[in-house]
Amino acid sequence: MSQTESRGGSTSPEADESDPPAPITVMLSSRLMVLANLLKRGAILRYKRLTGLSSVEFGLVASLGRRPPMSVARLAEAVGQDKGQISRALANLLSRKLIAKSANPKDSREVLVSLTAAGLAAHDAIVEGAQERNQRLLAHLSEAEFEMLFQHVDRLTAIAAEMLEIEKNTR
CATH class of the missing domain: 1.20.5 (Single alpha-helices involved in coiled-coils or other helix-helix interfaces)
Known part of the structure; x- marks a missing residue:
């Protein structure tokens, strides 16, 4: 293994091309996680650029989609995040008029969330972007x-x- 000098003058190990890769990096699960992380990072950047939404927010908009209103609990389950994080993101979406909240007519204690017209436009931009990314990924x-x-x-x-x-x- 070779050493390289850092800005502070100390040396740090640098991977030599003849060194074998770490065993975990050649496993399928590791390679799939790298692929998933690259795709996620690219998606976050794209949807931030297209819609101004954070990763949690665009996940919520994508999950709400063109469906009937959903409860906060069901939405949290759909995106796999805790209700606290979802509630903060929903508050941001509500302040930007991308979602609307209403009481469940069957249970007034439950709040239902749906996309507004502006939210549907953001959703459609997300779907279009996802389709473009999917086509590019699979084109070969x-x-x-x-x-x-x-x-x-x-x-x-x-x-x-x-x-x-x-x-x-x-x-």
């Missing part, structure tokens, strides 16, 4: 490769879900 695959990739991803997703359940139940 043949139809057969595309089908095979999705079959493999679906199978691996099912296995990963099983593994998660096992971990949840193992104490």
Whole structure:
């Protein structure tokens, strides 16, 4: 391994091309996480540029979509985040007039959230951007490769879900 000099004059180890990669970096799960993180970071930058929304906010707008109003609890479950974080993001969306809140007619204690016309416009920009990103990502695959990739991803997703359940139940 070689050493490089930092600005402070001290040396730090630098990876030599002949060094073998760390074992975890060659695992499929690690490679998929790198891919997912790159895609997420690109999406966050794109949707911030297109809509001015933070990652949590664009997740909420995308989840609300063109659906009937949703409760805050259901929305938190849909995006996989806690209600506190969701509530702060919803307050920002409400102040920007991207969402509307109303009482549930079946249970007045429950608040329902829906997109306003401006929120629907942001949603449509997100969907259009996602479609463009998806097309660019998959443009170099043949139809057969595309089908095979999705079959493999679906199978691996099912296995990963099983593994998660096992971990949840193992104490």
